[in-house]
Amino acid sequence: MYNGRNVALVYDGSFYGLLSAAWYALENKITPAEITAKRLLLPIFEEKEIETDEKKAMRLLHGIENRIFKGVSKKVFALWLSDRENKEELLLDYLRFGLSHGQKTARLLTEPAVCETEKTFRAVYNEAHRLKGFLRFSEFDGFLAAITEPSCNALPLIIGHFARRFPEENLLIYDKKHKLAALSQRGEISLFDADEFFFPKRSLEEKHYRILWREFYNTVAIKERLNEKCRKTHLPVRFWHQLTEMSEENDVNALNFENIKLTFND
Amino acid sequence: MDFDKIYQKLKILTDAAKYDAACTSSGVTKKGERGMLGSASECGICHSFSADGRCISLLKVLLTNVCVYDCKYCVNRASNDVKRAAFTPEELASLTVGFYRRNYIEGLFLSSAVIKNADYTAELMLKTLTLLRNHYRFNGYIHVKAIPGADPLITEKIGYLADRMSVNIELPSEKSLNLLAPDKTRKSIVAPMKQISEGIIQSKSEIVKYRHAPAFVPAGQSTQMIVGATPETDLQIMRLSSALYSDYKMKRVFFSAYIPTVEDSLLPSVDTKPPLLREHRLYQADWLMRFYGFSADELLCESEPNFNPYLDPKCSWALRHPEFFPVEINTAPKEMLLRVPGIGVKSALRIIYARRASSLRLEGLSKLGVVMKRARFFITAGGRYDEAIKISSRSLIESMLSDTALSKISCCAGQLSLFDEPTGEGLMKCITGEM
Numbered sequence: 001m002y003n004g005r006n007v008a009l010v011y012d013g014s015f016y017g018l019l020s021a022a023w024y025a026l027e028n029k030i031t032p033a034e035i036t037a038k039r040l041l042l043p044i045f046e047e048k049e050i051e052t053d054e055k056k057a058m059r060l061l062h063g064i065e066n067r068i069f070k071g072v073s074k075k076v077f078a079l080w081l082s083d084r085e086n087k088e089e090l091l092l093d094y095l096r097f098g099l100s101h102g103q104k105t106a107r108l109l110t111e112p113a114v115c116e117t118e119k120t121f122r123a124v125y126n127e128a129h130r131l132k133g134f135l136r137f138s139e140f141d142g143f144l145a146a147i148t149e150p151s152c153n154a155l156p157l158i159i160g161h162f163a164r165r166f167p168e169e170n171l172l173i174y175d176k177k178h179k180l181a182a183l184s185q186r187g188e189i190s191l192f193d194a195d196e197f198f199f200p201k202r203s204l205e206e207k208h209y210r211i212l213w214r215e216f217y218n219t220v221a222i223k224e225r226l227n228e229k230c231r232k233t234h235l236p237v238r239f240w241h242q243l244t245e246m247s248e249e250n251d252v253n254a255l256n257f258e259n260i261k262l263t264f265n266d
Numbered sequence: 267m268d269f270d271k272i273y274q275k276l277k278i279l280t281d282a283a284k285y286d287a288a289c290t291s292s293g294v295t296k297k298g299e300r301g302m303l304g305s306a307s308e309c310g311i312c313h314s315f316s317a318d319g320r321c322i323s324l325l326k327v328l329l330t331n332v333c334v335y336d337c338k339y340c341v342n343r344a345s346n347d348v349k350r351a352a353f354t355p356e357e358l359a360s361l362t363v364g365f366y367r368r369n370y371i372e373g374l375f376l377s378s379a380v381i382k383n384a385d386y387t388a389e390l391m392l393k394t395l396t397l398l399r400n401h402y403r404f405n406g407y408i409h410v411k412a413i414p415g416a417d418p419l420i421t422e423k424i425g426y427l428a429d430r431m432s433v434n435i436e437l438p439s440e441k442s443l444n445l446l447a448p449d450k451t452r453k454s455i456v457a458p459m460k461q462i463s464e465g466i467i468q469s470k471s472e473i474v475k476y477r478h479a480p481a482f483v484p485a486g487q488s489t490q491m492i493v494g495a496t497p498e499t500d501l502q503i504m505r506l507s508s509a510l511y512s513d514y515k516m517k518r519v520f521f522s523a524y525i526p527t528v529e530d531s532l533l534p535s536v537d538t539k540p541p542l543l544r545e546h547r548l549y550q551a552d553w554l555m556r557f558y559g560f561s562a563d564e565l566l567c568e569s570e571p572n573f574n575p576y577l578d579p580k581c582s583w584a585l586r587h588p589e590f591f592p593v594e595i596n597t598a599p600k601e602m603l604l605r606v607p608g609i610g611v612k613s614a615l616r617i618i619y620a621r622r623a624s625s626l627r628l629e630g631l632s633k634l635g636v637v638m639k640r641a642r643f644f645i646t647a648g649g650r651y652d653e654a655i656k657i658s659s660r661s662l663i664e665s666m667l668s669d670t671a672l673s674k675i676s677c678c679a680g681q682l683s684l685f686d687e688p689t690g691e692g693l694m695k696c697i698t699g700e701m
């Protein structure tokens with residue numbers, strides 16, 4: 001049987017694309033050397049281009065919900081959102097193992113594919129939870145905007161939270177790392193790819209709020225209890241540059257909000 | 267916004283409020299609603315962590331630090347010479363909203379010193395909340411500290427606008443309270459506590475009857491006490507805190523290590539270090555009582571009324587009770603799993619979940635989140651102990667100490683004076699003595 005060792009499945013990077021690739025591998029009973037969204041200039045393996053098929057993707061999701069367990073799609077979605085290497089291959093291993101073990105899959109935590117998937121799932125959701133707290137908006141004429149660089153593609157998991165929290169506001173969250181923007185216009189959500197984002201200059205009022213918040217932040221710490229290690233555990237340093245309270249005004253390291261220019265790519 | 271004025275007030279009134287321990291935004295879920303601003307999530311959200319490592323979730327400020335009372339342990343006491351300021355309800359409400367919209371905070375933690383009298387102060391707080399809820403349509407989290415001695419009617423109105431309320435019990439005994447807070451009485455503190463806990467029960471039953479009955483303090487009430495300013499033992503403190511949980515249905519009892527800010531002959535001198543390690547032990551014990559099924563009298567006793575600084579309360583209990591071990595992980599009930607050092611609430615649940623599918627072996631446990639370094643002395647899998655353990659009490663002790671206690675001891679070194687001066691030998695004796 002052709003086991004696919006020499007084949008790389010290339011998909012378009014979308015969630016449905018990934019599911020289509022998994023479908024292809026399961027249907028043809030192959031374990032490809034690689035499933036990837038990035039085309040190499042000099043391919044090492046024979047490349048098989050996967051066409052994204054929304055119908056097949058939905059069928060696969062329904063199928064695994066029934067044959068593995070209710071809620072398994074959430075794990076699969078989290079895998080797709082994650083930035084871990086070889087997430088595609090892990091997904092395929094997980095689905096294969098799940099399809100042959102059914103309901104009890106989630107309990108078999110000693111199986112590497114299950115354990116790794118659970119870990120990734122938790123990491124993705126933890127990151128989303130942190131962003132709910134650590135995102136900072138600045139107010140510009142008529143909208144609130146935030147920039148972030150999360151460790152996974154978490155915007156799809158958090159935009160709903162902010163849309164519900166601020167149902168009367170216009171929100172824009174830009175993920176600089178995954179080049180994704182999430183918009184909520186009075187509760188109406190949309191997501192789109194954007195290579196770059198530039199925001200208008202901050203108003204005087206905005207600058208005042210930033211100073212007030214920094215003052216609060218610095219004052220509330222009790223100097224008899226300083227504990228830098230503890231702060232860094234809870235508030236990982238990688239978030240600091242997006243936090244108003246950690247930036248000096250006009251700090252060059254702070255994420256850049258200057259100039260009026262919006263570039264979209266559709 | 268008069269920026270300079272607000273800036274000065276915020277600085278003074280944050281500084282005056284910062285010693286309060288509680289800052290959680292947990293206990294209530296509120297979905298966002300059309301036309302409103304804000305929501306709340308059951309487990310709360312931390313928005314930042316200050317340089318002392320504490321979570322910042324709420325804008326924690328005093329409405330004013332102008333005080334007619336003279337509690338000896340407090341920076342804001344009338345006889346202390348500090349800068350005074352007061353927010354107007356409008357200033358504070360709009361500042362809260364400005365911070366909230368920028369996702370700096372989950373909401374407001376409002377407390378106050380007593381300006382003019384208790385009723386006047388409570389009225390100002392009520393006005394602030396009314397502005398927030400009605401004018402700004404603010405649906406985020408609000409924690410209000412009730413003013414002891416205020417008219418119960420005002421307290422009630424506040425309770426219908428706040429998510430959580432608290433009344434500080436202040437000190438662990440009535441005697442200490444009388445001594446250090448001459449203007450407050452046990453009665454004036456307990457009265458609003460009782461009013462709030464009864465109000466919560468009543469409102470819950472009304473919500474069952476009429477779905478849209480207004481909720482009274484839906485996130486429950488909490489309290490806090492200062493530890494280390496007065497001579498009470500850990501056992502007295504734990505007993506008081508379990509009584510507060512059961513009698514007034516507290517959601518949380520907070521402990522706050524006393525940080526001397528004022529000189530007074532009745533108090534520890536101003537160069538005393540705050541007893542952070544002791545506070546940490548109390549929180550660990552509090553955790554064991556709330557989630558692990560321990561009682562205060564299991565953790566401490568009259569002959570040993572204080573926690574061991576070197577061992578966390580759970581390890582210390584396990585070492586005193588060898589008769590409970592080993593615990594067989596494939597069959598032990600949850601309550602027993604929870605008593606094993608190195609197994610937490612989450613890993614206990616994962617064990618129970620995983621063992622339904624297949625029987626567990628020791629090797630797989632660390633994947634379930636069990637800290638094997640500690641747990642392996644106390645458990646068996648299929649009747650088997652971990653082969654690597656040599657049953658010497660010394661390695662057992664060291665495994666308990668290495669990361670929990672020793673690091674704490676080294677990072678909190680100045681405060682051990684609270685306990686007996688540690689010597690290496692004394693340490694081993696004090697621990698092996700418990701075996």
Ligand code: SF4
Nearest residue numbers: 333335337340343379
């Ligand atoms: S009432 Fe007592 S504890 Fe409260 S602010 Fe005044 S002096 Fe301080």
